[in-house]
Amino acid sequence: MSDRTMRRQVLLFFSILSTRLALGQVSYSIPEEMAIGSLVGNIAQDLGLDVKRLKSGKARIYTGDSAEYIELNRDRGALLVKDRIDREHLCGQTTPCALHFQIILEHPMELFRVTVEITDVNDNAPAFAKNMKTFEISEIAGIGATFMLERAVDPDVGVNGLQRYVLNPTDHFQIRLKKQPDGGNKVEMVLHQPLDREQQDTLSLVLTAVDGGEPQLSGSMQIHITVFDANDNPPVFTQEIYKAAVVENSPVGATLVKAIASDADKGSNSHVSYSLSGSADSFTDIFKIDPKTGDLILTGQADYEKAKHYQMFVEATDEGGLSDSSKVIVDVIDVNDNSPQINVMSKSSSLSENAPQTTVIAMISVNDPDSDSSGEVNCEINENIPFAIKSTATGFYSLVTDSDLDRERASEYNISITCCDEGVPSLSSSVTLTLHISDVNDNAPVFERSSYEAYIVENNTPGLSIFTVKATDADWNQNARVSYILEDSSVNGVPVSSYVSVSADSGVIHAVRSFDYEHIKDFRLCVKAQDGGSPPLSSNVTVKITIQDQNDNAPQVLYPVQTSSSVVAEMVPRSADVGYLVTKVVAVDVDSGQNAWLSYKLQKATDRALFEVGLQNGEIRTIRQVTDKDAVKQRLTVVVEDNGQPSRSATVNVNVAVADSFPEVLSEFTDFTHDKEYNDNLTFYLVLALAVVSFLFITCLVVIISVKIYRWRQSRILYHSSLPVIPYYPPRYSDTLGTGTLQHVYNYEVCRTTDSRKSDCKFGRAGSQNVLIMDPSCTGTMQRIQNEKNILDEPDSPVEVRIMIIFPLNLENTSLVFVFFSFFFTCTLSN
Numbered sequence: 001m002s003d004r005t006m007r008r009q010v011l012l013f014f015s016i017l018s019t020r021l022a023l024g025q026v027s028y029s030i031p032e033e034m035a036i037g038s039l040v041g042n043i044a045q046d047l048g049l050d051v052k053r054l055k056s057g058k059a060r061i062y063t064g065d066s067a068e069y070i071e072l073n074r075d076r077g078a079l080l081v082k083d084r085i086d087r088e089h090l091c092g093q094t095t096p097c098a099l100h101f102q103i104i105l106e107h108p109m110e111l112f113r114v115t116v117e118i119t120d121v122n123d124n125a126p127a128f129a130k131n132m133k134t135f136e137i138s139e140i141a142g143i144g145a146t147f148m149l150e151r152a153v154d155p156d157v158g159v160n161g162l163q164r165y166v167l168n169p170t171d172h173f174q175i176r177l178k179k180q181p182d183g184g185n186k187v188e189m190v191l192h193q194p195l196d197r198e199q200q201d202t203l204s205l206v207l208t209a210v211d212g213g214e215p216q217l218s219g220s221m222q223i224h225i226t227v228f229d230a231n232d233n234p235p236v237f238t239q240e241i242y243k244a245a246v247v248e249n250s251p252v253g254a255t256l257v258k259a260i261a262s263d264a265d266k267g268s269n270s271h272v273s274y275s276l277s278g279s280a281d282s283f284t285d286i287f288k289i290d291p292k293t294g295d296l297i298l299t300g301q302a303d304y305e306k307a308k309h310y311q312m313f314v315e316a317t318d319e320g321g322l323s324d325s326s327k328v329i330v331d332v333i334d335v336n337d338n339s340p341q342i343n344v345m346s347k348s349s350s351l352s353e354n355a356p357q358t359t360v361i362a363m364i365s366v367n368d369p370d371s372d373s374s375g376e377v378n379c380e381i382n383e384n385i386p387f388a389i390k391s392t393a394t395g396f397y398s399l400v401t402d403s404d405l406d407r408e409r410a411s412e413y414n415i416s417i418t419c420c421d422e423g424v425p426s427l428s429s430s431v432t433l434t435l436h437i438s439d440v441n442d443n444a445p446v447f448e449r450s451s452y453e454a455y456i457v458e459n460n461t462p463g464l465s466i467f468t469v470k471a472t473d474a475d476w477n478q479n480a481r482v483s484y485i486l487e488d489s490s491v492n493g494v495p496v497s498s499y500v501s502v503s504a505d506s507g508v509i510h511a512v513r514s515f516d517y518e519h520i521k522d523f524r525l526c527v528k529a530q531d532g533g534s535p536p537l538s539s540n541v542t543v544k545i546t547i548q549d550q551n552d553n554a555p556q557v558l559y560p561v562q563t564s565s566s567v568v569a570e571m572v573p574r575s576a577d578v579g580y581l582v583t584k585v586v587a588v589d590v591d592s593g594q595n596a597w598l599s600y601k602l603q604k605a606t607d608r609a610l611f612e613v614g615l616q617n618g619e620i621r622t623i624r625q626v627t628d629k630d631a632v633k634q635r636l637t638v639v640v641e642d643n644g645q646p647s648r649s650a651t652v653n654v655n656v657a658v659a660d661s662f663p664e665v666l667s668e669f670t671d672f673t674h675d676k677e678y679n680d681n682l683t684f685y686l687v688l689a690l691a692v693v694s695f696l697f698i699t700c701l702v703v704i705i706s707v708k709i710y711r712w713r714q715s716r717i718l719y720h721s722s723l724p725v726i727p728y729y730p731p732r733y734s735d736t737l738g739t740g741t742l743q744h745v746y747n748y749e750v751c752r753t754t755d756s757r758k759s760d761c762k763f764g765r766a767g768s769q770n771v772l773i774m775d776p777s778c779t780g781t782m783q784r785i786q787n788e789k790n791i792l793d794e795p796d797s798p799v800e801v802r803i804m805i806i807f808p809l810n811l812e813n814t815s816l817v818f819v820f821f822s823f824f825f826t827c828t829l830s831n
Helices: 003-013 043-047 051-056 087-091 662-672 675-720
Strands: 025-031 039-041 060-062 070-073 078-081 097-105 110-119 132-138 146-148 162-168 173-179 185-191 202-211 218-228 235-237 241-247 255-258 261-263 272-277 287-289 295-298 309-318 323-333 341-347 350-352 360-367 377-381 387-393 396-401 412-421 428-438 451-457 465-468 482-486 500-502 508-511 522-531 538-548 556-559 567-572 581-584 586-588 599-605 611-613 619-622 633-641 649-658 736-739 742-745 747-750 761-764 771-774
Touching (some): 025 039, 025 043, 043 051, 043 078, 070 097, 087 097, 087 110, 110 387, 146 323, 162 173, 185 202, 235 309, 241 295, 255 323, 261 272, 261 309, 272 287, 287 309, 341 428, 360 377, 360 412, 360 428, 377 387, 396 412, 451 465, 465 538, 482 500, 556 649, 567 581, 581 649, 599 611, 611 633
Parallel strands (some): 025 110, 132 218, 235 323, 241 323, 451 538, 567 649
Antiparallel strands (some): 039 078, 060 097, 097 110, 146 185, 162 202, 173 185, 287 295, 309 323, 341 360, 360 396, 482 522, 522 538, 556 586, 581 619, 599 633, 611 619, 633 649, 747 761
């Protein structure tokens, strides 16, 4: 190629016909044979894109199965020539000739269609199929005799294509071009000067084919003519153009058309032979002609996708060298023999489950080289998946989401794309895309139950596992990692964390302390399950912890009270009958259930034949008649047992005095003291008792006189007033001594006369029980003193004395026996 040609190409390049942007499509026009690296166009500017967008979107050129002649420079945003572009190789005689490709961007996906028209340059000279043509012409050939010449072929088009023929020398022959119905020219050599074999038996001519390019290019063919005598009629075809049709994939050997030529000569000069000649198309491996019959025979496979029709010339030559030619056009009929071709231009291998609808997953191109309805394609995807396929342009489809995705329902999709043409029978192709759904934290942990209840036996070891809560999260990986947290709350004002703890990983609830059923029987706590997503999701559950009782408490005896400083004695008269209630042992057990069921047993007794203990109620009763022979002092040992496993017990000692009078009791119980200690301390106790009694007597006397004076003044006021007098009767009071849960009332009535020292004391009962409290220490005081009747309200009532008999008895030092009688008189003065 000359420098002048190159300069013209550069000028053509800088005078690109048109560049437009419409509906995502850009068109350029460049000349063929541009140097590699030449600029085609600024695609970024023409598409209105930033160069940074080309980089971030990983812009690339997609050409499908075609060769890639254009490359994209993302740094410059320009399209450059990548490989040598030969318009004749790409398109042949087809005009216009263009390259079609797509530019694909990702994140988000975008598609732009680009068309680059390739304009022709005069880079091909006309050429003949053969370098030499030989004729045998009779010398008697008449003026105007025509001889067919082979046409030259110029792959260029337009003005750069073949324009004219030049024959040299022109002494006997001239060139004549005869227009054909298809627009082509038939090249004929016409005799305009008679031949004379005797003067010149051979002629050498040069046929030159010249195109119209700048500079002009040409090709030549040698014509060798041998002159002989006779044959003056050339063969003549019956038709100037023969047409035939062949169905692609037809079997080899089929006869397509019969070319017939006739020669008016006789003899050997009328024998005609047929041959194929003069075409730029490659058909020699597909067609052949029978040289004798003129039958055009199919020798290979006709493929509509490679060539839709074939053009060739059939030449008939007689033995005298005269010839004629006719054009044969063979049309290839398409059949649906090609399945749609599916090309995945871009695809995503994973997609977040919260991706919005209409998110593009993949972009594909579909091509069916068949024609008409056989080339029309419809694409579908498998059903019951949240995707849809949409046509974005002719032959281009986008796979998009058409509903919400849920990884927990389906974490992976195999999307089958099937494309079918409309031929008969229909052909199809399919491709399968695998799409993974990535997880987002859209599911909170869920506990197996709405609430839990756990049990633990009291007196547990701290750190003991009580219960396990379990929550599951439908998400995946970190979003499904569940941690357990103990919610802040309080139990009886104490933080729940001081009672239990929760393992963050396993959900195991551990006891922080040892529980005591008697202190707390149950409590509730709230456990939160939180996943590891961002932001995290959580749910709560309530766990009720119930403390189960253990038999860890022995029974406690409430009555009779056992102290180291006193002895409680129950008094039983000798006239007591069988079943006489002596006293009742009262005990409690702070445990619960069967651990608190108590039973009473008589372990030891001074006389086991005299008393018995109720198994369930603890009542001590006589089991026979009391006699004078029975000892005054009786000592019983009662065992109280609970029903636990193992059982626990408590022991109580009950002292019983069998007597009808106090002197008898006192004489018996003084045996517990020692005379020496009694003599040493008697004086001290007498002085102390006298002082106390005197002080109480004087105090009471002052109070009584004051009250009487006050009542007398009130009565005088009522007497002088006109108001009616309503007598007032105050209630009667009784002395109640409460020891534990059992109440006792002791009323000691002393009826005194003027000779009060000879009077007897009458001891009254309350609840059929009499109690003597014996205190060995000098500091023992009367526990409770109350009047049974208010003697202040009874002016003529006899003197009623309430006596608390105290027996000081030091059990640790039995040498001391001191009996002190303290009489407290409450006198009621009459009006």
